[in-house]
Amino acid sequence: MSKGRKKILQKLSLKANLSVMKTEISFKITCFTGGPVETHAYLIALPEGNLLVDAPEGAADYFREMPINFLILTHSHFDHVMDAAKIVREKKCPVAMHFITEEHLADKTLCRRFGLPYEIEPVKATTYLQESKQQNILGAHFDVFEVPGHCPGSICLYNESAKILFGGDVLFAGGVGRWDLPGGNGKLLIDGIRKKLLTLSPETCVLPGHGPETTIGREAKTNGYLISS
Ligand SMILES: [Zn+2]
Numbered sequence: 001m002s003k004g005r006k007k008i009l010q011k012l013s014l015k016a017n018l019s020v021m022k023t024e025i026s027f028k029i030t031c032f033t034g035g036p037v038e039t040h041a042y043l044i045a046l047p048e049g050n051l052l053v054d055a056p057e058g059a060a061d062y063f064r065e066m067p068i069n070f071l072i073l074t075h076s077h078f079d080h081v082m083d084a085a086k087i088v089r090e091k092k093c094p095v096a097m098h099f100i101t102e103e104h105l106a107d108k109t110l111c112r113r114f115g116l117p118y119e120i121e122p123v124k125a126t127t128y129l130q131e132s133k134q135q136n137i138l139g140a141h142f143d144v145f146e147v148p149g150h151c152p153g154s155i156c157l158y159n160e161s162a163k164i165l166f167g168g169d170v171l172f173a174g175g176v177g178r179w180d181l182p183g184g185n186g187k188l189l190i191d192g193i194r195k196k197l198l199t200l201s202p203e204t205c206v207l208p209g210h211g212p213e214t215t216i217g218r219e220a221k222t223n224g225y226l227i228s229s
């Protein structure tokens, strides 16, 4: 990796060591950014342990000294799961994902069919996640939204008390997930975002899988993919 690129990545990681302080509660969140397309992983300190959302390449090394008590994968794309098996093995932590994500991860030829030179080690889910309210994860409550269209089985995690959304590759600052990859569907994606995410309170902080954080209110007002008819 070039020195310049490393510096940018470090800057991103440092900038994203954020403590989200909203209404009733606050979570300490540590962000790692890594892998070939600068994917974010978020380590969230919850009342009963640390939750890691997504496992890009390099995450296992980055979080080696920190406990990880639960791993959640937002979707099956290679850049979010490259270190998942390693983390589960090293930390002996349970891992939750949509059942479609598990199916994709079991398919060793998937990356090559995408034209990517990677082989992802499969991970079996301890728990399946699907659309649901108030899932207790390490002593905090999360709503799980299924928002396909970027990738089948794609989920977002929402904590109402902290007003925070872990968006995976569904909603970005000024953008939405690409839908030109196998299984993608632009209409499904935009409809899902409008129906399930834009209806959250405007001050909800969105922590996406790539790029800077944003809020639901800002995206509802300014995101060109969502305001045009
Ligand atoms: Zn993706």
Ligand SMILES: [Zn+2]
Pocket (backbone or CB within 6 Å): 039, 077, 079, 080, 169, 209, 210
């Ligand atoms: Zn991604």
